[in-house]
Structures are given as structure tokens and as C-alpha cells.
Amino acid sequence: MLAAILAAGLAVGAVYALIGVTYNIMFSASRVMSFTSGQMGMLGGVLGTLCISRLGLPIIPGFVLAMVGCAAIGVVTEVIAVRPVLKALDQHLYVLSTLGFALMIQTFTAIEFSTEPQPFPRLIGIGEGNPWDEKFWLPVVACFATIGGLELLYRRTLVGRAFLAIAEDNFAARALGLPERNLRMASFALAGAVGGLAGFAGGELLLAFFANGATLNFFGFVPVALGGLGNNKGAVIGGLALGVFQQAANFLMGGVVASVAVFAVFIVVLLVAPQGLFGAPAARRV
């Protein structure tokens, strides 16, 4: 049973962590937290099923197409829900604009795709029914590959450093002549792809279901809140811990208690450390 809890816990935890990373990438580029983060995960699953099962594409092209689709939605998020409200960041209009756009994505999917969970195609076919079933380790592999890739991107490439510069000091970066707007759009495309990867890799576990978006929005935000906004390592640690905790509570006490427990931990940690366990303290106000 321990193996089952760990396998399932790490798997969903990895999905949560990746959604957390999606939040972080969007936040770094724009100082905006977006309700579309979880929807990207949902779209990863839905587009995967759509491309592979319904259109009958082979797995690799289907995967690529799904990722491109999610990246495109990421860019659209930036253009219609984020950019117009950036000039009045202190009014927090982004909470409302991204909520509106996220709901549009969700209801559109429900109506045009399906209101019922749809099966996700079997990708490789390893370990059916065992704790080493691919549906458990694929998300974990995807999570660590993403983190590794992001580290390489941020540390070794010019574009990655430009991303960091924008995140660190937007004004200074613009004064240096960095194309802030294009970098922001690229960040949102990247965020869309990372979120989509979460949904695609976790597709066999979570299925292709429109309501996953709202669930992932919340459970993907918990690791961000726990780990500190903008901190990817914090998000991964927080996400994996959350997944294992949730699955353990689920096995031992049932789904509702697990949800209540996660919520309680979330609230308590936030109230004790509003900036997260690994985050930086808030800025001066006066």
C-alpha cells in the first residue's frame, strides 16, 4: 500500500508542481498570477486525447501539436487577459481578467469537447496496473525534465538570462533595450507548454476532463503558495509533498477528508508565512 500511495502521490504531486511552475513562469514575466495556469494542464490532457485518439495522429506528432496548442493559448492569455491590465497592476484587475478567460476556456471545452471525463491514450504501455505503471512515473519524469530544462535555459542561454532580467527588474531590463513585450509573450508560450506538458504527462492519471482546470488551478497554486512565488524549486518540493500528503490522506481517511486537510494546511501555512516557506518578505508599503 505504501508503494501505491507513493506512486500515486508523486505522480499527482508532479502534475501539481508543473502547474506551480506554470504560475511561476507567468508571474516572473509579468507580475501576474493567472487563473489560466490550471486550464493549461486541463488543455494538455484534452488536446492530447483530441490529437491522438480522435484525429488518430501518432504519439510524437500528437504530443507536439498538443504542446503547440497550449503554447498558443498561453500567448493568447498574454495578449487579451494580461497585457491590457498591466498598466494598472495595483488594481489587481488581472485576477478578474484571467478568471474570465480561464472560465471561457473551461466552458468552451465542456461544450465543444465533452462534459464527461474521456480516456487518455496509452502512450508507451509499461507496467499496466503496477506501482511502476507509466501513468505514475511519466509525470515525475516530465517534472524533472522540465526543471532541468528550465535551469539550462535560465543559466546557459541568452534568452533565458533575458527572462531572468525581466523577472528581476523590469525597468532596468527595458532600459538595457531588452524587448520586454516579446519576452513576455515568449514566457507565456513557455508557461502554456509547461502546463500542457503537465496535463499530457498526467493524462492517463487525470483523464481528459474539462473540470480538471479548476482543480489544477487550486492544487497547482498550493505549492506556489507553500514554496514562495517565483521559486521553482519550492514549487517542486511543495508539489510533490502535497501530492503524497493528499494521496496518503485519501487512502487512509477518504477523499473529502483529504481535500479538507489540504485546504487546512494551505490556509495555516499561508497565515503563518504569507510569503511562502522559501519566499522573500514583502516590499515596503510607505
Next chain:
Amino acid sequence: MRGLLPYAVILAAALVLPFVANDYWAVIGARAAVYWVLVAGLNLVVGYGGQLAIGWVALLTLGSYTAAILVARFDLSPFLAYGAGGVVGALAGVVVGLPALRLRTFYFAMTTLGFATIVTQVALSWQSVTGGGIGLPGPALSPPFDSPWGFYLLTLAFAAVVTWMTANVANSRWGRSLVAIRDAEVAAEATGISKARLLTIVFLFAGFTAGVAGGLFGTLQSYITPDAFTFDLSVTFFIAILIGGRGSILGPLLGNVLLTLLPEFAAPLVAWSTFLYATLLLAIVLLMPGGIAALLDFRNRTPLESHRSIVPRPDRVAALLKHGAARDDIVLRNVVLAFGGVRAIDGLDITIQAGRVHGLIGPNGSGKTTTLNVISGYYEPREGEAFLGTRVLPHGKPQTRSAMGIARTFQTPRVIGEASVLRNVMIGATIDGHASFMESALTLPRHRSDEKHLTARAMDALAIVGLESLASVRADRLQHSELRFVEIARALCGRPAFLLLDEPAAGLSTEEITRLGSLIKAVAAAGTGVLLVEHHADLIFDICDQVTVLNLGKELAAGTPAEIRSHKEVVSAYLGA
């Protein structure tokens, strides 16, 4: 009185409805009224207080189940059950709402969303009590309320009472304080508004109306299941307020009616209704952030006179301030304050005497504003203390300063752009009101006398700074220099014993600076001590009794203006030859 006309029209239309429409419309009308009972309360939280509680449907669920369970299992009378639902809603409202005191907007929105999810899950799985997915019957009423129109009129009565109460709250110091913490939180603290206390009361009230609405909702539906309380419903409530516009009662009322009726007129679109609402939300935020209320705000579209000059009347200051016996001095002793490795204030002793003007000058970064922030409680010094007479000024609690008679202005004016100038100034005397929240909601005598006195005092303060002709204008239409004087009026409105001014002359014309100078002198003559942080050396030397010069967080020199002017180091470090 003209403000009442739209409400009277809406109420008349609602009362005519039974005579012109069939029973189907009774159900639609009752639904709009029940939703409004919730939305009216939520409007205080979202529209006035600016707290983005997007999961408010959770309280509707709790109220609904409480009432239904009490009636179905314990045979309670439905009206008592509605009340019980309200009480549960109020308690849950505080539980859901209070994280807002510590969390930033998106975090808070997330917690309310999480709470809503949990409540639905519990309702679904706690079968022995809630009936799980099968649900349970809502409270059934006895005649005359068991007919569609009977129930409609009942819900209409509830809606009318809630509208009246929230409108009263909105036009009281409670409503003004809510807008203040939404748009100018730092200034709100300086005027003594306690965010914790204010939000607790408002969440209790809004939770109560949501709980009562839940009970009524159960009767309306006649049978409740967890499916009835979707997140979409929560979004609808939220959007009704945003379409209506922040800080308005009429706007959200119209928004609520509009959203309830919309699916009836667009039957083929029912499946798409949530999509439509979401699009509407996005469109409103991007294209019309002011909502319906901004469209209806005709008064603030008439152009203002273009060449306005501010003519203060210092002769009226004494009548407003009315000080009694001699006051205590503000004394700082050996105050040290560091930001990281930078010692912004490094062992400062300073005494600001009652009834005198004390100038604080020095180069940028010398610690002037920081000193002011220590006195007004925003910063906690690492060493040393600030005293008012013998009383220690508590660190990190800016909301305590107003009651101790210390008022301040800010380097960049912090006013509520969407509120009228008069309401902005009235904020300054918030703590002098006596009526409790419920007294204000019911317009009891103490509320009415509060309003009368605070309005009169704010008008006096506006007359002193010379802006009374602009009292009813939205503050964001004023010029920068006028905003500076609005801030001074707000500070004076609280009848302070000490007035801390942070660069009040910045951005003013020479003429305005002269007038400001005589105003400050009059304030000091009336017994109020003034601490003046300023870069205009002429103003400082003209009106100050005492001047302290700071450099790198330390006192470089102190004395009368004449002494400072001839002080060698000051001249070389700051004034220039």
C-alpha cells in the same frame, strides 16, 4: 432625495409585475430577489471593500443546507431556519473572509475558491445529514407564502430591506472606511481605521445575508442538491457586482437583475450562459472598469472650472481645532532604524513641541520621511522609543495614532480617487463617529447625528483649505495641488493635536506655497504642533519655530531658523552658499 428615484422606479416595477405577468415570472422574479439578498451583502465586500471573494457561493450552500436540515429533520419553523442559516453564513463568512487580512488579492481569491470546493464536496459526501447527491427538500412555507406570487412578494420584501440596509452602510463611516481600505489603505490606517475590525463586521453581515439567501434559495428550488451550488453561480454573483461598478448599490442591483433575466431572453444560449458571463467579465474589466455605475454618473461629467485657485482661510482654523489645555510634546529618544545594512536613522533625538512648527530638512536619503514614518507608526525602530508626553507610541501600529491626536499627510497624496472630495475629508474623522455598524445600517439616531456632525466638520475643514466649492466632485478629477490641500483638510478634520506634513509644498506654485505657509502658521497658533518635512528652504525659514537638519540619519544641526541659516556645516552640506 433624487438618488432615491431609481430605487423607487425599480420597486414600483417589481410591485406591478404580479398584475401583468404569469406565474413563471414569479419564479424568475423571486430568483432575482433571492440572489440580490446575497449580492447586496457581497457588494459591500467586493464593490466597497475591494476583497475579491470569488467563492461566495459556499455561504449560500451552508445557509441553504442549514435551513433545509433544520426544517426537514427538526421541524423548525422556516423563518427561524432562515435566521439560523444566516447565523451559520455569518460565522462562515468570517472564517472565509479573515485570511484577507494577511493575504494578497490572488491568494485570497484562491482561498475562497478552495473553500467553495470543499463545502460542495462535504455536502456531497456527508450523506447522513445532507442526503448526499440525492439532496433534501428545501423549507416549505405555509400560506400566504406558498403560492408563487406570495413567495415572490416575500423575497421582494427581504431584498428591499437588504438594499435599504446596505445603502445606509454605504453612506456611513463604515462604507467610507471600506472604500478607504480598498483604494488608500495606508492613509486609512493613518486615520485610525482598523482593517481587522471593519472587515470582520462586514464579513459577518455579508455572510448573514448570504446565509438567509441560502434558506430562501432552498424554498425557491423546493429541493436542494450539491449540483445546485455550482462555481458558475458564484461567478454570476461576482460578475453582477462588477458589471454594476465598484462602490455603487444601484449598479450591482441592475447587474443582478440583468444577469438573472439574460438566460430567459436567450433560451437557445442556455448552454453557453457561463461562457457568456465569462466573456462579459473579461469585456467589462478591459473596456468598462467603472461598470454601469460609471455610465450613470452624470454629475461628474460636467466640466470643472478651468482656472481654479486655492484660497485657504486660516482665520477659521481656530474654530475647527478648539484645543483645551496645553498638550504633550512628541519626543524621540535615541531612535535607530535600519533597512538591511543601511542605517536610515542613526540615533536621533528630537522634540516636537505642541503648538509650534518644527521643520525637518536635509538632503535626500537623510531620514526625514523615515522619521515621520516612525512617529506615525509604520516603521519599527531597532532601538529607542517615541513618546507622546510620557506615553510610548506603540511601534508598527499606525492605526493607533489617530486616537492619540496625530494626523499626517503623504509625499504622494493618498486619496480615494473614486470618492467625492467631501467623503475623502470625512475619512479623517472616522474615529469620532459613535454609531455601531448596525445602528448605521438601520439609520438610528446616533448614526444620523454622526453624519450631521462629520459632514459639518468636513465642510469646515474644506472651507479652511479653500476647496468647499469642489466638495461633491470626484477626487480623481482634481489637480495635484488641490489633492495636497484635500489631504491637509482630511488631517485637520480629525482635529489633531499634531499634524505631520510630508513635503506639502512639492508641486505647488509660489503663490500657493505662501498661502500654505500662512495656513500652517494658523494651525500652530490654534495649538496643534506641526512637523514639516520640506525641501523649500524659504518656506521652512519663514514659518518654523524650530528646525532640525538631518544628514545620513543623524542630526547635523538644530535651532531657530536664524541659527540654522548661518550654521556653517548646514550651509556647505545642504543649503549651498
